[in-house]
Amino acid sequence: MTTMIEARGLTKSFGAKRALDGVTFTVAPGRIVGLIGPNGAGKTTALKALLGLTSFEGQLQVMGRDPRAQRDELMRDVCFIADVAVLPRWLRVNQAIEFVASVHPRFDRARAEGFLSKTDIRPRSRVRELSKGMVTQLHLALILAIDARLLVLDEPTLGLDLLYRRQFYDTLLNDYFTAERTILLTTHQVEEIENLLSDVLFINHGRVTLDSSVEALGQRYAQLTVGADQVAHARLLKPFFEREIFGRTVMLFEGRSPQELGRLGELRTPSIADLFVAKMQGAAA
Amino acid sequence: MTDATAEGPLTAETVASRPATIPAWQVMVALIRREFWEHRALWTAPLVTGALMVLSTLLVHMGNNRWGTFPVFVGPGSASADPHALGVMISSARQIGVSMPLYLAAVVTLFFYLLSSLYDERKDRSILFWKSLPVSDTATVLSKLLVALVVVPLGVFVAAIVTDMLQRWIWDIRYAMGLVGGPEFVWDAMAWVKVEAFMLLVVTLAVLWYAPIAAYLMVISAFARRNAFLWAVLPPVILTVVERIAFGTRYVNDLLLYRLGGVWYDLWNNFRGHGVPGSPFWKQHTYPSVFDVVSFRDLFMNVDLWLGLIVAAALIYATIRTRRYRDDT
Numbered sequence: 001m002t003t004m005i006e007a008r009g010l011t012k013s014f015g016a017k018r019a020l021d022g023v024t025f026t027v028a029p030g031r032i033v034g035l036i037g038p039n040g041a042g043k044t045t046a047l048k049a050l051l052g053l054t055s056f057e058g059q060l061q062v063m064g065r066d067p068r069a070q071r072d073e074l075m076r077d078v079c080f081i082a083d084v085a086v087l088p089r090w091l092r093v094n095q096a097i098e099f100v101a102s103v104h105p106r107f108d109r110a111r112a113e114g115f116l117s118k119t120d121i122r123p124r125s126r127v128r129e130l131s132k133g134m135v136t137q138l139h140l141a142l143i144l145a146i147d148a149r150l151l152v153l154d155e156p157t158l159g160l161d162l163l164y165r166r167q168f169y170d171t172l173l174n175d176y177f178t179a180e181r182t183i184l185l186t187t188h189q190v191e192e193i194e195n196l197l198s199d200v201l202f203i204n205h206g207r208v209t210l211d212s213s214v215e216a217l218g219q220r221y222a223q224l225t226v227g228a229d230q231v232a233h234a235r236l237l238k239p240f241f242e243r244e245i246f247g248r249t250v251m252l253f254e255g256r257s258p259q260e261l262g263r264l265g266e267l268r269t270p271s272i273a274d275l276f277v278a279k280m281q282g283a284a285a
Numbered sequence: 286m287t288d289a290t291a292e293g294p295l296t297a298e299t300v301a302s303r304p305a306t307i308p309a310w311q312v313m314v315a316l317i318r319r320e321f322w323e324h325r326a327l328w329t330a331p332l333v334t335g336a337l338m339v340l341s342t343l344l345v346h347m348g349n350n351r352w353g354t355f356p357v358f359v360g361p362g363s364a365s366a367d368p369h370a371l372g373v374m375i376s377s378a379r380q381i382g383v384s385m386p387l388y389l390a391a392v393v394t395l396f397f398y399l400l401s402s403l404y405d406e407r408k409d410r411s412i413l414f415w416k417s418l419p420v421s422d423t424a425t426v427l428s429k430l431l432v433a434l435v436v437v438p439l440g441v442f443v444a445a446i447v448t449d450m451l452q453r454w455i456w457d458i459r460y461a462m463g464l465v466g467g468p469e470f471v472w473d474a475m476a477w478v479k480v481e482a483f484m485l486l487v488v489t490l491a492v493l494w495y496a497p498i499a500a501y502l503m504v505i506s507a508f509a510r511r512n513a514f515l516w517a518v519l520p521p522v523i524l525t526v527v528e529r530i531a532f533g534t535r536y537v538n539d540l541l542l543y544r545l546g547g548v549w550y551d552l553w554n555n556f557r558g559h560g561v562p563g564s565p566f567w568k569q570h571t572y573p574s575v576f577d578v579v580s581f582r583d584l585f586m587n588v589d590l591w592l593g594l595i596v597a598a599a600l601i602y603a604t605i606r607t608r609r610y611r612d613d614t
Contacts, residue, residue, distance in 0.1 A: 053416065054612040071609070075419040076306075088411035090323050102315035103420050105307050143417070 004029050004150055004182045005050060009058035012045055019045040020056060021206035027199070029149075030179045034193055035186045036276055037203035043186045044082075046203065047154050050184070051080050063149060076105070079148035084136045084158050089128035093121055093138060100142050112145035115171075132159040140168060144176050151176075153185035157192075165189070169196055190273040200272055202279055209279050218269040222258065224251045226265035234264045241278035252278045312420060316428030317436060324401075326394045327432065331441045334390040335448035338383065342452045372468035373476045379469065380480050383452060384445035388488075391441045395433050399502035402429040403608055404513045412608075422609040426503065430601060433499050434492050442488055446481065486581050487552065490590075494548035497593040500600035507607040544593070551587060555579050 005027040012020040019042045027033050037043050048054040052067030052074060060067060065074050087096065093116065101109045116123075119137050127135055136159055143151070157165040173196055177183060187193055200217070202210035212220065226234045231249050235242075237260060239251035252270055253261060261267050270278070321327055403426070406412040415425065453472075459465045502517055509516040525538045556579050584590075 048612065051416075053413075055610065072419065072421040075417070080417045082413040082417065083410065086410045086413045088323065088406070088409055088414070091411075092322070095319075095322050099315055099319055100418060103307060103312050103418050105419075139414070 002029075003027065003061075004031075004063060005184070006061045007046075007050075007058070008060070010046065010049055010056050010060060011058050012049065012054065012056040018206045020049070020058075022058070023203070023206065023208055025201055025208055025211050027182060027184060029182050031198045032173075032177065032183045032196055033185070033199040033201055034190070034197040034272070035184060035201050035203060036190055036272070037186075038280055041203045042206040043203055044154055045206075047080070047152055047184070047186065048082065051078065051082070051152060053082065077149040078152065079143050079146045079150075080152035080154070081139055081143055081156050082152075082154050084139060084156065085132060087127045087135055087139055089126065091127050092123075093125050093127075093130075094123040096127075096138065096142060097123075100146070104146055106147040107142075108145045108147065112141050115141035115144065133161060133164060136160050137164065144171065149181060151181065151183045151185075153183065155187055156185060157187065157189070165192060169193065172196070190276055191271070194272045197272070200275075202276065204280060210275070214272070217272070217275070220254060221270050221275060222253045222256055222261055223268050223270035223274060224253060224261050224265050225249070225268075226251065230264045234261075237261065237264075241281065309424070312424055313428055313431070316420065316424060317432055320398075320402075320429060320432045323405075324394075324398050327398060327437055328440065330390040330394040331387045331437075331444050334386050335444050338386060338448055339451045339455070342455045369468075369471055369473075372471035373473045375467075375469035376471060376473075377476055377480045380449050380477065381484065383449045384441075384484060387441050387445045387448065391437055395437060395499070396502065399429070399433055399499055400506050400513045400517055402433075402503060403507040403604065404509060407611075407613060422605050426507075426601065426605045426608060429503065430499065434496060438488050438492050442485060445484070483579070490552070490581070490584055491548055493585075493590055493594060494544075496597040497600065498544065500597040500604065504600045504604045504607065507604045507611065510613060543589075547589065548584075551584055552579065555584055 003026050005025070007026070008024050010020045010023040011018070021042075023042070023046055035043050035046065045054065045056075049056040049060060050062055050067060052071035055068070062074055063077055067074055091099075097109060097112055097116075100107050100112070116138065119134065119141075121130060121134050121138055127138070130138065136157070140156060157168055160168065169192065172183070185193070197214055199213050200210060201208060224234060224239070225245075226249050228247065228249070234249070234251055237253060237256055239253050241252040243250050248265075252274070258267060406415060456465065457470070460470045505517045506513050521537070521541055525535070525541065528534055528537045
């Protein structure tokens with residue numbers, strides 16, 4: 001399979017508001033794609049469309065299937081966390097494992113129990129007795145024990161403390177991720193997943209504003225820090241974003257060569273977080 | 286289990302060694318079990334009712350000749366002429382009576398169960414978890430319907446037998462101790478089996494008759510944004526009232542009453558139809574067997590029963606579609 005996801009012109013409106021406005025992108029297998037955007041940008045709607053959880057207009061193929069018509073088949077190869085804290089409060093931990101084990105052919109029970117043994121979660125506990133972080137841990141333990149081709153995670157670490165967030169992403173990258181697997185995730189904590197992602201997809205006001213591999217970002221974007229004396233020169237090269245830090249100006253450029261920029265000041269590749277802020281503030285301005 | 290197995294990445298071999306699909310029946314069993322995990326009242330309500338009945342039998346002592354004062358049993362020409370027949374009749378009536386509280390408890394529980402069956406998972410958003418697993422909406426909806434129409438009725442049927450047996454033993458012990466006496470202390474295995482067969486047929490009949498109501502509650506449960514109870518109860522009430530005021534007719538009213546109670550009306554009519562009009566059936570049958578005097582063939586051939594099932598099927602289809610395509614999380 002050459003593409004995992006192929007979306008063309010995804011559109012969905014809630015009344016007058018366009019949650020998705022002609023979203024087009026493709027995701028190749030073996031990638032870890034970060035879907036990044038501010039609240040209400042359409043991230044969750046896009047993910048729900050991919051998972052056949054909501055209606056939309058446009059063309060969409062996930063693993064060669066239409067999630068609207070072939071959702072049941074799709075769910076054998078796709079797994080997702082649409083939101084944390086959606087495990088039902090009455091469910092016991094051991095019941096959750098028992099249930100998933102009896103309905104999912106690709107669930108590895110030992111693996112799920114292995115994840116849980118490293119937490120303070122007791123098998124007989126009900127979800128309502130667990131802390132919010134523990135519910136998330138349980139949900140992740142269940143999902144990461146499923147051998148899915150495509151994993152979709154919408155804010156998977158919400159409510160987890162830093163320690164466990166780090167642990168989760170390490171597990172995701174080291175134990176879970178393989179060349180046959182594709183991961184699509186959203187998060188607010190962009191900095192934490194920078195090193196994890198192979199691709200980024202910025203979305204704002206229902207539109208894709210950036211679609212790039214992380215390697216290509218370095219060639220396409222540059223961040224220049226200049227002193228007051230060079231600001232005017234640098235501005236001639238049309239930065240798409242600038243801000244001042246400690247009397248120096250940080251500028252972001254697209255499509256400028258290092259030779260052009262290097263002589264004006266300190267040059268480096270912008271972080272995804274910096275790019276995100278620049279793109280979103282630029283759009284708002 | 287060691288940490289090595291838990292932490293080791295999934296290899297192609299471990300993936301290949303697991304089956305690609307799970308048989309549909311196994312998924313269905315898991316889904317049905319889940320319903321009983323979530324809705325514990327489904328099994329506790331009938332069991333507690335049965336236990337209370339056994340307990341009350343232990344506590345209540347009625348003494349001798351409990352039935353002796355009922356004139357119908359001792360009047361001229363009645364079955365009292367044959368003590369065995371009278372005993373079996375009383376015993377059979379008690380056997381049926383014992384099961385009633387259990388079925389009533391189950392009906393009340395099932396009403397609320399069906400109303401919440403597809404509503405709660407949307408309210409607490411756990412539907413997003415259930416939908417992340419390879420279980421179709423059809424299987425999910427059917428599992429809930431099976432719980433209400435097959436598993437719980439059969440479970441109550443068995444629980445009623447157990448309750449009846451326990452009560453019998455308690456009374457038999459008292460009888461053996463000479464504490465009680467009376468014609469009903471007979472054991473007639475054939476009569477017992479006939480009564481249970483009768484009960485099973487009545488339960489089947491009732492399940493089929495009420496299937497459209499169950500399906501109606503499910504579609505409301507899948508559809509209502511809030512307060513499924515009002516959504517289920519108000520429309521029929523409002524329709525009835527509006528029809529009365531606007532047209533002065535009461536078709537909706539009659540239809541509802543027929544669907545709610547028609548099966549019992551028919552059963553009663555069928556029941557007496559086999560005896561001489563106006564006379565209790567046991568006068569004709571010295572060996573009382575309710576099973577012999579009811580024509581289940583006529584009851585099951587009732588066209589309204591089958592029309593109801595068609596409506597139920599349509600409503601279940603609508604329920605599946607609603608769960609599949611409704612997005613309010």
